[in-house]
Amino acid sequence: MTPVTWKKSTRSNGGGNCVEVATPPQVVMVRDSKDRQGPALTFGAGQWGGFIEGIKTGRFDS
Numbered sequence: 001m002t003p004v005t006w007k008k009s010t011r012s013n014g015g016g017n018c019v020e021v022a023t024p025p026q027v028v029m030v031r032d033s034k035d036r037q038g039p040a041l042t043f044g045a046g047q048w049g050g051f052i053e054g055i056k057t058g059r060f061d062s
Contacts, residue, residue, distance in 0.1 A: 008033055 004022035012018045018033040022040075028048040031040040043051070054060055 004029065006031070006036075 002024070004024045006020040006022045008018055008020050012033075016034055019030050020033050020036075022029040022031075026045060028043045028045065029040045030043070032038060
């Protein structure tokens with residue numbers, strides 16, 4: 001397997017409650033920054049795009 005590059009959000013406040021994202025071809029991977037050896041969630045590019053669009057349009061605001 002080819003290693004992936006994980007990135008933490010620039011909006012992360014350093015309090016330890018962060019996620020990291022990697023974008024190898026065709027998928028987006030998300031993991032807990034405190035458990036780097038733990039599991040990662042994997043999403044198709046279309047699923048991730050829909051999630052980001054929902055955030056931008058306020059779909060998940062309470």
